[in-house]
Amino acid sequence: MITVQKKDEHPLVQLAKNYIQPQDLRISGELRPQAATRIISMITEDKFLKQITVEQMRRTKKDVSVFDILPRQLKRLAAGTEPTEGQTPSVDEYGCVLHALPVQLFPSITLDTLRDNAENPNLLNMIRGSFNTVFQNDLSDLGMNGVGDDGSDFVNLNTGWIKIATDSTHTQKVTIAPETNGWIDTFATMRKNSDNRFRAISTFIVSPDNADAYNIELGKMITGSPLIADTDGHNFLRQKVISCRYMPDTVVMYTPIKNLVMGISTLIRRDSAYHARKRVLEFTYDMAVDFEIAIKKACVLGTTA
Numbered sequence: 001m002i003t004v005q006k007k008d009e010h011p012l013v014q015l016a017k018n019y020i021q022p023q024d025l026r027i028s029g030e031l032r033p034q035a036a037t038r039i040i041s042m043i044t045e046d047k048f049l050k051q052i053t054v055e056q057m058r059r060t061k062k063d064v065s066v067f068d069i070l071p072r073q074l075k076r077l078a079a080g081t082e083p084t085e086g087q088t089p090s091v092d093e094y095g096c097v098l099h100a101l102p103v104q105l106f107p108s109i110t111l112d113t114l115r116d117n118a119e120n121p122n123l124l125n126m127i128r129g130s131f132n133t134v135f136q137n138d139l140s141d142l143g144m145n146g147v148g149d150d151g152s153d154f155v156n157l158n159t160g161w162i163k164i165a166t167d168s169t170h171t172q173k174v175t176i177a178p179e180t181n182g183w184i185d186t187f188a189t190m191r192k193n194s195d196n197r198f199r200a201i202s203t204f205i206v207s208p209d210n211a212d213a214y215n216i217e218l219g220k221m222i223t224g225s226p227l228i229a230d231t232d233g234h235n236f237l238r239q240k241v242i243s244c245r246y247m248p249d250t251v252v253m254y255t256p257i258k259n260l261v262m263g264i265s266t267l268i269r270r271d272s273a274y275h276a277r278k279r280v281l282e283f284t285y286d287m288a289v290d291f292e293i294a295i296k297k298a299c300v301l302g303t304t305a
Contacts, residue, residue, distance in 0.1 A: 046136040098263035100288035170296035211243040
């Protein structure tokens with residue numbers, strides 16, 4: 001049976017009425033601050049992203065402070081005097097500047113999808129959840145594996161943490177051979193080469209396969225593992241070993257997890273349009289992101305030869 005549509009409703013809205021409100025599908029333009037913040041909060045609920053530093057940016061450029069990471073900040077100055085350059089953190093060494101670059105997401109909802117879920121009262125939440133999963137996965141992947149910002153392909157949408165650490169003269173680089181030396185000695189070498197001012201709050205960031213290899217190595221030890229790791233097998237000298245599914249097997253990073261920074265602009269635009277011939281509702285999300293390492297000296301990058 002064909003029903004008469006209201007003048008301002010396309011077929012998908014009419015079909016999904018009572019499940020997806022028209023304003024949820026038709027809304028276009030820049031999102032209100034509350035809606036943008038909600039999207040950013042959902043993105044950063046990702047298991048890995050929620051551990052790093054996420055900076056919400058009202059502009060495309062933002063200075064990132066490092067007061068929660070930098071040690072020995074207390075000073076004593078006589079009244080009426082100002083701190084010297086040596087008594088204040090330098091942005092080059094102890095901070096970073098985010099320059100958010102635009103990225104887009106182009107999801108579509110087919111007419112068949114809405115028909116198949118016509119009785120599902122959680123359809124809107126399902127759709128939002130699927131969009132959010134894409135954001136989480138792609139931003140985690142880009143944050144680790146981005147190598148440039150010319151936009152020619154996915155890894156060139158932005159420069160990620162591994163490339164930033166590789167290019168920085170302040171980051172300590174270590175050649176590792178865990179298959180030969182084992183993970184315990186590998187972690188010990190990286191820790192030894194770190195700036196001891198940041199060791200107390202540093203973590204090892206590895207791939208899931210390398211995390212498994214470390215746990216298996218611990219499991220084969222008859223004695224000694226309680227001294228190296230907690231009972232769950234995910235710590236080294238009581239420092240966390242965190243796995244990120246987008247970290248390459250050939251790379252290990254040793255740094256405070258909050259030292260990894262992701263900036264997301266709160267100016268998020270969402271547009272939607274119904275494509276009658278394709279029978280899909282097309283969405284376009286436009287946002288701007290950037291990745292940085294706040295204190296390069298607090299990062300040790302281990303790579304296999």
